[in-house]
Amino acid sequence: MAAASMLLLVATLVASHGVDAFDPNPLQDFCVADNESKARVNGVPCKDPAAVVPDDFFFVGADKPAGAASQRYGYSSLPVRIPGLNTLGVSHARVDVAPGGVFPPHYHPRASETALVLEGSSVYFGFLDSGNRLFAKVLRKGDVFAVPQGLVHFVLNNGTAPAVLYATLSSQNPGMVLLADALFAVAAPAPLPEELLARTLLTDRQTVEEIRANFERRSLSSVFLMAGPGSGSHAS
Numbered sequence: 707m708a709a710a711s712m713l714l715l716v717a718t719l720v721a722s723h724g725v726d727a728f729d730p731n732p733l734q735d736f737c738v739a740d741n742e743s744k745a746r747v748n749g750v751p752c753k754d755p756a757a758v759v760p761d762d763f764f765f766v767g768a769d770k771p772a773g774a775a776s777q778r779y780g781y782s783s784l785p786v787r788i789p790g791l792n793t794l795g796v797s798h799a800r801v802d803v804a805p806g807g808v809f810p811p812h813y814h815p816r817a818s819e820t821a822l823v824l825e826g827s828s829v830y831f832g833f834l835d836s837g838n839r840l841f842a843k844v845l846r847k848g849d850v851f852a853v854p855q856g857l858v859h860f861v862l863n864n865g866t867a868p869a870v871l872y873a874t875l876s877s878q879n880p881g882m883v884l885l886a887d888a889l890f891a892v893a894a895p896a897p898l899p900e901e902l903l904a905r906t907l908l909t910d911r912q913t914v915e916e917i918r919a920n921f922e923r924r925s926l927s928s929v930f931l932m933a934g935p936g937s938g939s940h941a942s
Contacts, residue, residue, distance in 0.1 A: 732793055732794065734752075734755070736755075736758070736763075736790050736792075737749075737752035737753075737792050737793040737794075738752065738753040738755075738758050738762040738763075738789045738790050738792060739751075739752075739753065739789040739790075739792035740752060740753040740754075741789070749792060749793050749878060750792050750793075752792070752793075753789070758790075762788075762789045762790045763788060763789075763790035763791075764788070765786050765787065765788050767784070768784065768786055768800050768872075770784075771784060771800065771802040771868075771870070772784040772800070772802070775802070775804060775807075778921075779807060779808050779809065779810050780803060780804040780806065780807020780808060780863075781801060781802060781803045781804070781807050781808065781809045781861070782801070782802045783799050783800070783801045783802075783809075784799060784800040784801075784802075785797075785798075785799050786798035786799055786800060791878070792878065793878070794878070795876060795877055795878055796874065796875065796876060796877070796878065797817075797874075797875045797877065797878055797879070797880060798872065798873065798874050798875070799872075799873045799875075800824075800870065800871070800872055800873075801821070801861070801870070801871045801872075801873055802868055802869070802870050803826075803829070803861055803862075803863040803868065803869045803870075803871070804863065804868055805863055805865055805866050805867060805868060806863065806864075807862075807863050808860065808861060808862050808863070809860060809861035810860060810884060810885070810886055811858050811859070811860045811884075811885045811886070812858065812859070812860070812882055812883055812884045812885060813856055813857060813858045813859065813882070813883055813885075814855070814856065814875060814877070814880035814881055814882055815855075815856055815880075815881045815883065816855070816856075816877040816879060816880050816881050817855055817875040817876045817877035817880030817881070818852065818853060818854050818855040818875070818876045819852070819853040819859070819873055819874070819875050819876075819880075820850060820851070820852045820853075820873070820874045821850065821851050821852075821853075821861075821871045821872065821873045821874075822848075822849075822850050822871065822872045822873075822874075823845045823846060823847055823848065823849045823850075823869065823870070823871055824847065824870040824871060824872055825847055825867070825868065825869060825870040826845065826846065826847060826863065826865055826867070826868075826869030826870065826871070827846050827847065827865045827867070828844055828846070828863070828864040828865040829844065829845040829846070829849075829861060829862075829863055829864070829865065829869045829871070830842060830843075830844055830845075830861070830862040830863075830864055831843060831844075831845050831851045831859070831860070831861050831862075832851075832859060832860060833853045833854070833857045833858060833859035833860075834857060834858045834859075835854075835857060836857070844864070855876065858885065886921075887921070889903060890903070890914075890917050890918045890920075890921045891921050892918070892921070892922060897918070900914045900915060900918075
């Protein structure tokens with residue numbers, strides 16, 4: 707009995723030590739991204755604090771849209787990369803949507819999102835919950851809309867002028883899955899089988915082939931924020 711009690715005490719102490727030793731919060735004032743480092747970590751390695759400068763917390767150019775808009779959907783997205791936000795679990799992007807354009811249904815597996823409308827008078831913005839309930843509103847300049855993590859959401863510009871939004875996401879690397887692209891775009895090493903899509907969408911293979919052909923004809927020229935400091939972009 708004494709041995710069993712001692713074993714239980716030791717196990718409790720080990721477990722308690724493991725909990726106390728874990729600190730998910732930053733252990734320094736900042737960890738400016740060192741994009742030249744070859745180290746592989748969950749994020750980007752820290753720059754030497756002695757080499758940190760004000761520009762590490764600065765971004766210029768958010769007053770202008772990204773260079774090219776998606777010919778398929780009519781939106782563009784400009785990643786706002788600030789090295790000083792490395793490891794702090796946040797990322798930003800400016801999103802421009804042409805009149806009649808869409809930021810099509812998509813989701814971020816690792817982030818919630820809050821979007822502020824900088825310009826626009828009829829921006830239809832919404833999301834679907836896991837029960838397929840739609841939560842959507844028509845937004846105007848100055849309005850803010852929030853999307854919980856991992857839920858499918860979209861933007862449709864019903865106005866006659868371009869819409870501009872500033873999006874903040876709760877992850878340095880939120881990820882993005884465009885639903886239509888995931889289903890119909892030709893991806894490596896092979897696209898989803900047409901028979902699978904036909905059965906899933908309650909249609910026939912010819913319809914699937916026609917939709918997929920539309921995706922192949924329309925070139926992709928937009929980039930969207932996929933991660934924070936030091937990461938690449940995602941074509942969409």
